Amino acid sequence: MTTSPLSKPSGLTRRVLSSLHLGSLGVAIGFAVTAAAVLNPIFVIPFAELLGRTLFVSTLLLLVFVAAQRVPETKLPRWLPRWLFTVMAVGVAAPLGTLAIYLATVGGRASEFFSSEPRVTGFFIIAITALVLGLLITLTAQLREREARARSQALEFELERSRLEKQAVDARLALLQAQIEPHFLFNTLANVQALVESNSPRAPGVLKSLIAYLRAAMPRLAEREPTLADELALVRAYLELMQMRMPDRLRFAIDIDPALQGRRFPAMALLTLVENAVRHGIDPSEEGGRIEIGAQALPQGLRLWVSDDGVGLSEHEEPGIGLSNLRARLTAFFGPGAALHMHERSPHGLQAEVVLPDAA
Numbered sequence: 001m002t003t004s005p006l007s008k009p010s011g012l013t014r015r016v017l018s019s020l021h022l023g024s025l026g027v028a029i030g031f032a033v034t035a036a037a038v039l040n041p042i043f044v045i046p047f048a049e050l051l052g053r054t055l056f057v058s059t060l061l062l063l064v065f066v067a068a069q070r071v072p073e074t075k076l077p078r079w080l081p082r083w084l085f086t087v088m089a090v091g092v093a094a095p096l097g098t099l100a101i102y103l104a105t106v107g108g109r110a111s112e113f114f115s116s117e118p119r120v121t122g123f124f125i126i127a128i129t130a131l132v133l134g135l136l137i138t139l140t141a142q143l144r145e146r147e148a149r150a151r152s153q154a155l156e157f158e159l160e161r162s163r164l165e166k167q168a169v170d171a172r173l174a175l176l177q178a179q180i181e182p183h184f185l186f187n188t189l190a191n192v193q194a195l196v197e198s199n200s201p202r203a204p205g206v207l208k209s210l211i212a213y214l215r216a217a218m219p220r221l222a223e224r225e226p227t228l229a230d231e232l233a234l235v236r237a238y239l240e241l242m243q244m245r246m247p248d249r250l251r252f253a254i255d256i257d258p259a260l261q262g263r264r265f266p267a268m269a270l271l272t273l274v275e276n277a278v279r280h281g282i283d284p285s286e287e288g289g290r291i292e293i294g295a296q297a298l299p300q301g302l303r304l305w306v307s308d309d310g311v312g313l314s315e316h317e318e319p320g321i322g323l324s325n326l327r328a329r330l331t332a333f334f335g336p337g338a339a340l341h342m343h344e345r346s347p348h349g350l351q352a353e354v355v356l357p358d359a360a
Helices: 005-018 022-039 047-070 082-105 111-114 117-197 204-222 227-245 269-282 319-334
Strands: 248-254 289-298 299-310 339-344 348-356
Touching: 022 047, 047 082, 047 117, 047 269, 047 339, 082 111, 082 117, 082 248, 111 117, 117 204, 117 289, 204 227, 227 248, 227 269, 269 289, 269 299, 269 319, 319 339, 319 348
Parallel strands: 248 289
Antiparallel strands: 289 299, 299 348, 339 348
């Protein structure tokens, strides 16, 4: 099926008419009324006739302006920017439109028009007024459109920058978590190995618990929106596993309000502190000890702690990869407002405290 050549102009006409709105029509009418009121003392024709002429010219300029804005970029020469094309179109339409309405008043007889000095003078006055005001309004509209386009581009750039920053943070979190996961797994397997090598009768039970723990824990490591409740489930499973390895030397208590457990929380963050308490506090102590885990809501955040009454942390001991990565992960997840503090307890033991702002 072929398309008629008239379909393209009709398509442009539909786009032009669809672009008209009450605001633009109001500007055109206001321009016409103002011009007629200002020029009325100069002209001898009735005000209604003068207003009709200015309304015709202002409406024509509006249609030309909108049409020039809707011409596809591919139809314009490369050397001609759209703003200049629009200005040229309005500049040509102003005198031609004025001439058309004056010729209409004399029935199209050009000789009669040019032989009448009042008509020629009136033509020049209206044409110049339309040209000056039309170009002024066109340039102002072009400037506002350019500013709006610049703001839109700036917003798009900001959204793109935010998206890239989020991707960078997600990649950093994934890298840090990838470093922590084998660290935790190898430590746990080393504990099982020690039981097997010592021929402990608890080794099969511990190994069975480890398998059950890993089955529950591994899917949660990849969760995009982990919560504190998920983390507490991992912590409890880990402590129960460690309790099977040293039943007479490890006790623990978890006291966290269920209302706080729905908050976003990076996977394995609290578990890193608990593992550190077991490995460096309880395990080296001949008597063992107790681990307490708690949380407190702050006006604009959350405070969590893991305390133990084990041997404590030597002031000369360097923090391991677990704590170093934990600080980095908390900063990446919550921003620079996140903090991790380590405090010695009296008479012995250690308390690790995490202060977190509300996650965005």
